[in-house]
Amino acid sequence: MAEVRLKDLTKKFKDVAAVDNVSLNVRDGEFLTLVGPSGCGKSTTLRAVAGLENPTSGNIFIDGERVNDLPPQKRHISMVFQSYALFPHMTVESNLAFGLKIKKKGPEEKAKRVKWAVELLGLSGFEKRLPKELSGGQRQRVALGRALVLEPKVLLLDEPLSNLDAKLRLRMRTELKRLHKKIKTTIIYVTHDQAEAMTLSDRMAVMKDGRILQVGTPGQIYEKPADVFCAGFIGSPPMNFLPGEKVPQVKDKNVVVGIRPEDLSISLSRIDAGIWGRSSVTETLGSDSYLHVDTSEGLVSVRLKSDQGILEDKPLWLVSHKEKLHLFDKSTGRRIT
Amino acid sequence: MRTLKFVLIGVVLFFIVFPLFMMTKYSISDRESIVTGGEYPEPFFPFQPTMEMFGLLWSRGDFLKAGLTSLWVGLLAVAFSLLLGAPTAYALARFRIPGIAILLFFLLSVRLFPDISAVIPVAELLLSRPFSLLPPVILVGLAHTLLALPYTVYIAKGVFESIPRDLEEQAFVLGAPKSSTFLKILTPLALPGLGAAAIYTFFLSWNEFIFAYFLTFQGTETTLPVYLLRILSWSPQKNFISAISVLICVPVIIFTFLVQRHMREGLTAGAVK
Ligand SMILES: Nc1ncnc2c1ncn2[C@@H]1O[C@H](COP(=O)(O)OP(=O)(O)O)[C@@H](O)[C@H]1O
Ligand SMILES: [Mg+2]
Numbered sequence: 001m002a003e004v005r006l007k008d009l010t011k012k013f014k015d016v017a018a019v020d021n022v023s024l025n026v027r028d029g030e031f032l033t034l035v036g037p038s039g040c041g042k043s044t045t046l047r048a049v050a051g052l053e054n055p056t057s058g059n060i061f062i063d064g065e066r067v068n069d070l071p072p073q074k075r076h077i078s079m080v081f082q083s084y085a086l087f088p089h090m091t092v093e094s095n096l097a098f099g100l101k102i103k104k105k106g107p108e109e110k111a112k113r114v115k116w117a118v119e120l121l122g123l124s125g126f127e128k129r130l131p132k133e134l135s136g137g138q139r140q141r142v143a144l145g146r147a148l149v150l151e152p153k154v155l156l157l158d159e160p161l162s163n164l165d166a167k168l169r170l171r172m173r174t175e176l177k178r179l180h181k182k183i184k185t186t187i188i189y190v191t192h193d194q195a196e197a198m199t200l201s202d203r204m205a206v207m208k209d210g211r212i213l214q215v216g217t218p219g220q221i222y223e224k225p226a227d228v229f230c231a232g233f234i235g236s237p238p239m240n241f242l243p244g245e246k247v248p249q250v251k252d253k254n255v256v257v258g259i260r261p262e263d264l265s266i267s268l269s270r271i272d273a274g275i276w277g278r279s280s281v282t283e284t285l286g287s288d289s290y291l292h293v294d295t296s297e298g299l300v301s302v303r304l305k306s307d308q309g310i311l312e313d314k315p316l317w318l319v320s321h322k323e324k325l326h327l328f329d330k331s332t333g334r335r336i337t
Numbered sequence: 338m339r340t341l342k343f344v345l346i347g348v349v350l351f352f353i354v355f356p357l358f359m360m361t362k363y364s365i366s367d368r369e370s371i372v373t374g375g376e377y378p379e380p381f382f383p384f385q386p387t388m389e390m391f392g393l394l395w396s397r398g399d400f401l402k403a404g405l406t407s408l409w410v411g412l413l414a415v416a417f418s419l420l421l422g423a424p425t426a427y428a429l430a431r432f433r434i435p436g437i438a439i440l441l442f443f444l445l446s447v448r449l450f451p452d453i454s455a456v457i458p459v460a461e462l463l464l465s466r467p468f469s470l471l472p473p474v475i476l477v478g479l480a481h482t483l484l485a486l487p488y489t490v491y492i493a494k495g496v497f498e499s500i501p502r503d504l505e506e507q508a509f510v511l512g513a514p515k516s517s518t519f520l521k522i523l524t525p526l527a528l529p530g531l532g533a534a535a536i537y538t539f540f541l542s543w544n545e546f547i548f549a550y551f552l553t554f555q556g557t558e559t560t561l562p563v564y565l566l567r568i569l570s571w572s573p574q575k576n577f578i579s580a581i582s583v584l585i586c587v588p589v590i591i592f593t594f595l596v597q598r599h600m601r602e603g604l605t606a607g608a609v610k
Contacts, residue, residue: 050510051510052506052509052510071509072509072510072512073510073511073512077510078510078511079507079510081503081506081507083501083503085501085503085504085506085507087504087507087508087522088526089525089526098508098511098513099511099512102511102512102513102514102517103512146511150511
């Protein structure tokens, strides 16, 4: 277990900054997620912590020690690659034992640790198989096990679930969370999937264009997104954005108003504080249904109450409690209080 | 369509099998079956098949010596081309190297004009000091390395490109020094593909004539194809020459048959993960 601190970390490829002046504190035993769209610098940040990329500038501390110049094996980290990177010619057992062998652990210690991982990850009976004889989920667990047997202080996971099918992904999410509860290792987790980040993380850092825009618990970021990007990126279906002057409760053209679909309610009769629109299609996502409403500012999605029937092509008014509105500065995109 | 396919396959087979058949037939022919004096047609199969020519060859030390020379030259060419080619290919597969197109062009250049044109400058170089101090086996091995290198590099580059970089980085993160990564990860994964390159090089060397001829025709140590020419130049008796040819071909055919599946896998290593 350990804390990780990034201080003004910058990594440039040629002249382009993949990671741009990032500072971040990852607490001891925390599950922290770097989340953001593809290409925003998540992997590069993770690889810098692992020691696979040399920072252009800035520092990386693990447990207070500056590790910039240390090779990966001296950083007490383990990393799971998006591709799993299992050694194709080695059995599950040999894959799991690879790092231990390099570290010259005795045969007893090695066997004990491998057995521990096999049991922890439900791989019993598969020890002698080659990676190609395993299912996607099993491969993923072998990759995880290979990282865990080294008892890292920090576990780095780069989109570990992205190669699994949707159902398995959900199951592995739960398993990962359970695993973290059990081993309590500090985990830095990378994903572009905001739902994954929301369900797994203790805290998450939203990244865009190599910068961290906001760090907080999933709840904090959902409730109080720091800017328009975070507001739109976190939550599904995404937050609706309307120009301030079109929202009667605001009436300010220097403001962008964000309203989450669940914070809107529908009225079939005229409301002064409401926004007029015409109902379009209904979309059902699992237990929730969303109505898309055609307004003068484009489609706005609204979560329907469970007893609300489908209203199609009807004029209606959308209204929200004033305190549920998210106000952003139109020119900077930053949140206004 | 079906008929056409069979006809085409038939034609191709004929052109491959017929020379092999003739060669084998002559090699076991008795005198009457090849020296007809125009009095009767040459038989389809020898009147009295005989292994006499093989016995004769076996008893001649110079044939066995040439065979051994060919073997050594082939193995040297394989060793040299892998030692030089595999690391080059690895570098090409993994790093962006400025001016690489020019390097590749030079690598290929020996094969861009006829061997008979390339052989003179190469032989000139290898037959002058300090190279000329080396034994002929090594000189021919070096020449064959030069010929095989472009292919070795090309095949090996594909092999290394098919090995994900992630595997090396993963090994690095797990604490493996470069040497372990090379021995325990890269080598086992590259071996089938490099094996294909090795087999290719060996046969190229085994069959190569022009460079071997220019480098060894003055000495006593020659490879099998050059030896065959020497025999041809003094007593062109069909059965004797055919017996030599059969003995040169047989290892190639048997070996190819045994490893063809393996070789195909190696050559397509880049395509299938
Ligand atoms: N080795 C590299 N060479 C050049 N550019 C790179 C390299 N690695 C990453 N990049 C660039 O850096 C940016 C961030 O990449 P990455 O960290 O992989 O993003 P993410 O993991 O968030 O999708 C991208 O624009 C990518 O093209
Ligand atoms: Mg990535």
